[in-house]
Amino acid sequence: MEIKSYTIELINMIREKSPLIHNITNFVVMNSSANILLAIGASPVMAHCRSEVEEMTSIAGALVLNIGTVQEDWTESMICAAKTANSKGIPVILDPVGAGATKLRSETVERILKETKISVLRGNASEIFSLASSEVKTRGVDSSLLITSDHIDIAKEIANDFKCIIAISGEEDLITDGNQVLRVANGHPLMTRVTGTGCGLTAVTAAFCAVAGEKLLEATTSAFAFYGLCAEKAVITSDNPGSFSVAFLDALYSIENEDISTFIKVRKG
Amino acid sequence: MEIKSYTIELINMIREKSPLIHNITNFVVMNSSANILLAIGASPVMAHCRSEVEEMTSIAGALVLNIGTVQEDWTESMICAAKTANSKGIPVILDPVGAGATKLRSETVERILKETKISVLRGNASEIFSLASSEVKTRGVDSSLLITSDHIDIAKEIANDFKCIIAISGEEDLITDGNQVLRVANGHPLMTRVTGTGCGLTAVTAAFCAVAGEKLLEATTSAFAFYGLCAEKAVITSDNPGSFSVAFLDALYSIENEDISTFIKVRKG
């Protein structure tokens, strides 16, 4: 399938249908993720209270779980929301912020992955690889930004272990369902100097999956390429992080189909 | 009374007196509401802990309650803070974010309205109309953006039921105390593509009410017209959401009396 035309199709559907994206996310990025989702045409809602998450997820097009400032009662809400999503066929996108850095974060991600079905797991290499089996870890994981054939093998193993799509952000992004592998070369290093850009990509991936039906590998790849391309467009306006992040929201809102067909950089393998 | 000159009077008082606005609000908009209040010259404080809300409300000029990311212990704090405000004659502005979407949100708003006295209830049509009596609901409420005579009747009924001002944001805003009706035609659709613009208007309404004394219907109308006009000014700078929201803060800070007298669009009925 042609990712360029699919990306255009999906972003047009988001702008037209304005899917509701239910976010149980961290305090740092609630505002920025909401603005990113609004800019692409989606409808964000943030709701974390155990008493309402099931109801909220039920009316959503996709669910975002993000453990960035996690605490125990929020984990319970995430699991309840994810179970609701699972029972209704609503895609669930998990961002394992800081997995590997503390025991709480690693265990929270492991518990969510064990008790619920995640559609897409999106993070950076060190977060994702921290979830590899201990056998893999013993082999040693180099979480540098460049993708090696080792990285691809481990990403595929994790995808197969958890039966989900693994999407790793880096200099080149790596997306796999355990079988096919796609790489995205869009994006810009300045994104790492603005908080919430990774979490924002998780939210955008959710919006793309909300309108995509079954083709989540392609939808995730489209989200990554679209998002990275908007960053490239923004950096033309400014290579300073304050102005860049303003221009990035503008680009997410106004990027045109022609830019998407011309500048998206996706390859297989 | 002339709303234009009253708006100028109130914004000048806010800039001069810098009223303290106590916000018990949602996680998504804490930062943006604080910046909006600072831009117009008010002093925001966010405090939600049961142990301090009464003390904080006591020294405030107005209290904002916003249920956007509500959880049970925050509701208790909201009710304690509102009771303190009631006992001291401090205006309380309630934003029923998401009322009607989940049972928790609807019940939270109903409980606050039952146990405390709200001065102004500000939301969009679907949120406000979700609070109508079941008799009204049975008649059917069309929460489209255009104001019909049905809308006006229901808004008046809700205002009379809860003895508060009802302020509904829409393409044209509708403000009523159950008797008089005022409409504001300022504003811009791009506001719906930036998170927290509605919640920000609730906070601005609180600041206008803090300096207004008894005339809360006119103060609320002034706040809506002022806020909408600043959005119109901002969209001249940019019609993309990132740049727009920056220009909007700039306009809230720097808009001049002449713009207010010339461009405010308020009418009766």
Add this chain to the structure above:
Amino acid sequence: MEIKSYTIELINMIREKSPLIHNITNFVVMNSSANILLAIGASPVMAHCRSEVEEMTSIAGALVLNIGTVQEDWTESMICAAKTANSKGIPVILDPVGAGATKLRSETVERILKETKISVLRGNASEIFSLASSEVKTRGVDSSLLITSDHIDIAKEIANDFKCIIAISGEEDLITDGNQVLRVANGHPLMTRVTGTGCGLTAVTAAFCAVAGEKLLEATTSAFAFYGLCAEKAVITSDNPGSFSVAFLDALYSIENEDISTFIKVRKG
């Protein structure tokens, strides 16, 4: 020691080493503090859950405690994190937001100061002076923005009482370790119209202390001068708060050594 060259040395070290700054901070500024830290080259992490704070602090270069939207369980986490930092020689920077305004806030700060060792206490005059001994308070503290010799004496007393550096933001900033006194004249009044600028300075002070080793008085002074100078640079771009805060992030990221050597205004006494 020459503060100008030391400031350049420290900011270069931050950009090179990217120290991890662990923030247990308030909901309003989590996003802005993260962006401010990223702009200067540091690596922010926000984590407040009792189950992970010790682990997170252990791997950090400095710890920020900020009581802006405090609640009791967060205070426990702050104290645990600070004890961990103390045991490992990691600097702890405390921002007593709203101390003096409510009993909860004053008692929280007093408890943290009693149970842990704080390296730098940064706030405005009214917050800091609210922590003076009752004997001092009886003498009367005028918390105006201008520094009097009375202010200097009280600041020194507080520094000696708590064996920490006292850093007071104002029209001219006052920094003392109880013995030496340094003043910084950089900054701009527009900073008071943007939320989180004070909290952002606390975070920047933490980053400077993280790379400074023992010289925390000088590092704190450098942080204040650097930060104030970036605000002066930003206000050249815009004197409206929305655009100013964007330009401020840009300046924090891109300010050059030559600006620092030329425009920093620090004096002794």
